[in-house]
Amino acid sequence: MLELVDLGHNYGSYRAIDRVNLKVAQGEVVCIVGPSGCGKSTLLRSIAGLIKPTGGTVLLDGKPVDGSPENLAVVFQDYSRSLYPWMSALANVSLPLRRRGLDKKKREAAAMNALDQVGLSGAAAKYPWEMSGGMQQRVSIARALAYQPKLLLMDEPFGSVDAQTREELEDLTLRVCAHHGMTILLITHDVDESVYVGDRVVVLSKAPGTVVGDLPVQLPGPRDQIHTRELEAFVRLRAEVGRLVRGITPYRNTHGYGVETR
Amino acid sequence: MRRATFGVLRLWIVPVALVLWELVTRMAGSPYFPPPTQIAGQLYDMWLSGPLSQLLLTDDALNTFGPSLGRLLAAWIIAGVLGVAFGVALGRIRGLADYADPVLQFLRALPPPLLVPIFFVLFKIGTPTQLAVIVFGVIWPVLVNTTDGCRAVDKGFLETARVFQFSRYDVLRRVILPAAMPKIFAGLRLSLSLALILMVVSELVGSNSGIGYSLLYAQQSYDYAGVWAHIVLLGVLGLLFNALFLVAEGRVLSWHANARRTV
Numbered sequence: 303m304l305e306l307v308d309l310g311h312n313y314g315s316y317r318a319i320d321r322v323n324l325k326v327a328q329g330e331v332v333c334i335v336g337p338s339g340c341g342k343s344t345l346l347r348s349i350a351g352l353i354k355p356t357g358g359t360v361l362l363d364g365k366p367v368d369g370s371p372e373n374l375a376v377v378f379q380d381y382s383r384s385l386y387p388w389m390s391a392l393a394n395v396s397l398p399l400r401r402r403g404l405d406k407k408k409r410e411a412a413a414m415n416a417l418d419q420v421g422l423s424g425a426a427a428k429y430p431w432e433m434s435g436g437m438q439q440r441v442s443i444a445r446a447l448a449y450q451p452k453l454l455l456m457d458e459p460f461g462s463v464d465a466q467t468r469e470e471l472e473d474l475t476l477r478v479c480a481h482h483g484m485t486i487l488l489i490t491h492d493v494d495e496s497v498y499v500g501d502r503v504v505v506l507s508k509a510p511g512t513v514v515g516d517l518p519v520q521l522p523g524p525r526d527q528i529h530t531r532e533l534e535a536f537v538r539l540r541a542e543v544g545r546l547v548r549g550i551t552p553y554r555n556t557h558g559y560g561v562e563t564r
Numbered sequence: 565m566r567r568a569t570f571g572v573l574r575l576w577i578v579p580v581a582l583v584l585w586e587l588v589t590r591m592a593g594s595p596y597f598p599p600p601t602q603i604a605g606q607l608y609d610m611w612l613s614g615p616l617s618q619l620l621l622t623d624d625a626l627n628t629f630g631p632s633l634g635r636l637l638a639a640w641i642i643a644g645v646l647g648v649a650f651g652v653a654l655g656r657i658r659g660l661a662d663y664a665d666p667v668l669q670f671l672r673a674l675p676p677p678l679l680v681p682i683f684f685v686l687f688k689i690g691t692p693t694q695l696a697v698i699v700f701g702v703i704w705p706v707l708v709n710t711t712d713g714c715r716a717v718d719k720g721f722l723e724t725a726r727v728f729q730f731s732r733y734d735v736l737r738r739v740i741l742p743a744a745m746p747k748i749f750a751g752l753r754l755s756l757s758l759a760l761i762l763m764v765v766s767e768l769v770g771s772n773s774g775i776g777y778s779l780l781y782a783q784q785s786y787d788y789a790g791v792w793a794h795i796v797l798l799g800v801l802g803l804l805f806n807a808l809f810l811v812a813e814g815r816v817l818s819w820h821a822n823a824r825r826t827v
Contacts, residue, residue, distance in 0.1 A: 352723050376727045383720025387823040388742040397738060398728035431823040449728065 303328045310357035311344050318344040320510035331486045333496035336506030342489045346457050375446035379458040381438040385430040392426040395445045416448035436467035456488040469527045493544045505546040515546040598789045606789040632774035636763040639698035647703045651710025676701035677765050694766040701762040702755040709751030713744030746820045749813050756805050
């Protein structure tokens, strides 16, 4: 459903990403992982239409994207700059639904439902500044859920919360996305997280970022923070991704857990 | 609670200042500087000896304050609406500020009282001219602050709006204006105190009603206690407006105060 063809972007003479090619199928959860400064955010912002890439094309359902595409939601890393502090959680979640042509009652019902799914039905009337970081990011996720996008982009969504909240939010994301059959592109610098959350892990090299690895994650579901992380397959894959992220030449072992590089 | 008590306790300065004022003026014995008790007596006779049904205000008070406060509030509201409207345009339309800036800086530098003759020609003598003087004088803080506030809207807020494809109206009404509201209120507050000053100034020239006119009348009839009563009145009005404004601001911007406290 999403296809990047030779996507590249320069900031002046600085090349942030270079000829990124990627295909994401409907319903897939793809994690993009890479070292800091590899242009992960540039990639996401190009897809979201927040910057116009200087080269290549973004295709959504086969159509080239110009500006912010329809049916796309983003969960930003910095919830404090993405949730509006002058609105309650409910208002924040229901605001994007205005353009869906729903009346106020239906918008609020949909927003309540989304807040319920992220476990915040009791906090609908609260303002963002009355909530912890984890709760605020839940509101962001609820906003994306209520919007019912075809494609959900997540830009280091759990980068600003503590480790435990992070695990909770990872599971929450997996759960609600399985439920909605949403296609997700999650960007992270955390190797562990990319393997845990993704159906597929795409590794970007350091700047100019380009795809250096594309690994299917074949772990049994539903995933579990303790159990999944102790599986041999998980550990091996994490090591593989870790090597790629650090730019260490991947090796092919006899069991065939190799990595195809481009 | 403790802060409130403390606030009341701090008011000890008021009686101390009044007593000092009384002593100094009595010792000086100058007809130009009557003691506060005399001023208070005059104030009472002129404005506060009315019937209960008029909240003790005399007919004279109602006829003097009414037109003045009416013009002040009307002009302040007009200036607020115009200032916010132009400020949003200047803050959000790229390049517009560059064109408009020289003209605005020129206009802003003009002292409004000097424009009274021009306004006389443009509008009729009386209320329209007075409104024009006040509006022209008090629009600037609102305009400048709104422009600043709209320009400085956090990029994250705008990107969120873009991703979720808010309509232009929603971006303005639900993102830009609320984000700029703390600045807009700062501008409105400055304007309100300026409006009080310009209200008096506008009534000193070519007017036959209002506090400014009444002040001029007292001055011309050598009623110095009366003049001082007007001065006290204006000070009290300024204090009152500011207090009312802060209450309103506290309600509208509670999110802002709270968000700042927790961050």
